[in-house]
Amino acid sequence: MESPVVRHLQIEADIVAEDDGRFVGRLADAYALRRRPLCLCRPMGVPMYVARIGRGFIVKRMPRTGKDHHPHCPSFESADTLFRPGTALRLPVGSKTSGRPTAIDVKVRFSRGPIATSAGAIAHRHDCRTNSGMRLSLLALLHLLWQASGLVEWTGHWIGKRRWWHVHRYLVEATRRVSIEGEMLSERVLIPEPFKVEDKTAIKARRSGTIARLLRDGSKQRMLLIGEVKAFRGVAEGHEIVVRHMPDVRLPLGNDQLRRLQRRFSPALGLWHSERGLHLIAIATVEAAAAGALRVVEIAVMTVTEHWLPVADLHELQLVTKLARYRGKMVKVLSFDGSGTQPMATVTLPDARPLPWALYLVPADANTDFDSAIAQSILSHPDRRAWIWRPADGDMPPLPYDGVRRASVDGEDD
Ligand SMILES: [Zn+2]
Incomplete structure (x- = not known):
């Protein structure tokens, strides 16, 4: 303490x-x-x-x-607002030998310096009491990687310029800065590279090599796969996931697994189905099944916008889509599941002058505790301005365009 x-x-x-x-x-x-x-x-x-x-x-x-500021100083806030350098997290990747999921330490570093060695310690922005370490869900790991790879940041300058090619490259780079049990996450994860017909054979060979290496020996019989879901498809044995850029690899999903996925991630799946142009990102632990096939052990999904910015619901989508047209930088804030009860901003505009903005979305079912928690959160950040939208009360209020210029001059005024 x-x-x-x-x-x-x-x-x-x-x-x-x-x-x-x-x-x-x-x-x-x-x-x-x-x-x-x-x-x-x-x-x-x-x-x-x-x-x-x-x-x-x-x-x-x-x-x-x-x-x-020093991490112990009351004025400290980490650059990315979620993680402090050397943050260690625990990831339930699962161990095949015991048959039970085991927590695996994940240590995150944001500098090029050595990885912090203090095991089990987690310094979370909202809750310093979790010093004993916390288990990180697959979704939280995906959030972490999205954040560490800078994919939560956006400016209107990039419209039309962020493709899977970039997402792949940034994610791969981020997995080199996260370690699991002392091993780089990049050694345990497959993120399909952009598929090109003319390189088909070479890409397939590289992927098979990676899968074989990842699943080779006892301790590594499970690996992580991160990719964009193209479709869920019914097949004779149940269902399968078609992952983009991996046209020749199928991820079978049992009926129970599909039902669990639909139950747990219904908001993300519903959002993905409701709007064209959104992407669905899956993160899964995968193990080798018979005859070289793969089997999904655990899976989580996340919906991202056409610009690959994560959104949890229609209101976030509305807000992020609108802001994405402006030149000013915006940062989509991601939370860990179980990250505490303090409300977090949905988006920040860190470069706005004279002070950054924090944009809050109040859930329709929020009670007065949530309101006072938001007030607390705003008070604890005196160096930024707050914007609040309560969709339950009506349409989105005017956005704080102060210091945020529109990317395209289209004469539209909102
Ligand atoms: Zn200080």
Whole structure:
């Protein structure tokens, strides 16, 4: 358990602690003299600013500097808002030898430095109490990879420019930064490369080689597969998944498995069926079955927009689709399942001036607890502005276009 951190600030030549009686006076001085206090959580100090609230003063972090603070500093916020460097997670990939799913440590690193060695520790943005580690679902792993690969980011400049070719490349790159039991995730995952008829034979050979290697020995008899679902198809023995860019590989799915999938992921599947142009991404643990065939052990799916941005429901789709036309950068926020009860923004506009925006969507069934939790979340992020849409109350309010320019000049005004 971390002890609460008392912030120390340097104002001019003076170093003053937050619980020091002189603190407020020094803030007032800094405000009057327009000095930037330095947060001393880092040796060089991190510049902050003083804001006046009524008759009082508070110290706030500068926009986009959350990641510059020490992870234990109250002003710290990781760059990607979900993970801290060295975050370790547990992934139930399953072990064939025991026949029971086993949790496998996943350690994530975002720098090129060495992977953190503290096993089992998870530093999650919302809940530091989960220090004992948490099991990460397949969907959460998919979210993690989407996030780590930058596929949650978008600007209107990229319209028409993001294809499976990019998604594949970024995902593969991200799997090299995630390790499972000390082994790169890239050593356990198959992400089908873009299929080209003229390279058909070479692609097929590479894929067969990868599958054979991944499923080779005892500890590796299961592998992960991430791909775009082209269709679910009924066959004599039940059903099968047709994965895009893998035209010659079928993933059989038993009746029970299909029913479970439909039950658990009905919002994602419903969304995928309801709108043209959306993609359905599947992540599955797969094992070798008889005669070189594959068998799905566990599967999860996620719907993404035409630009490959994850969306959970129609309202998110509406919001993300509208924002996607603007030049300003947007980031789709993804949560882990079981990531805590604090509401998270659906989208952020991190480059908006003078302050970033956090866009919240309030679920139709939200109660007053949710409202106060949103208020809490907004209060705990004084360095960004909040936009809230309650679809239960009506249409989407005007978007915060402040600092966000439209990508195409089409004369349309909304
Ligand atoms: Zn700090």
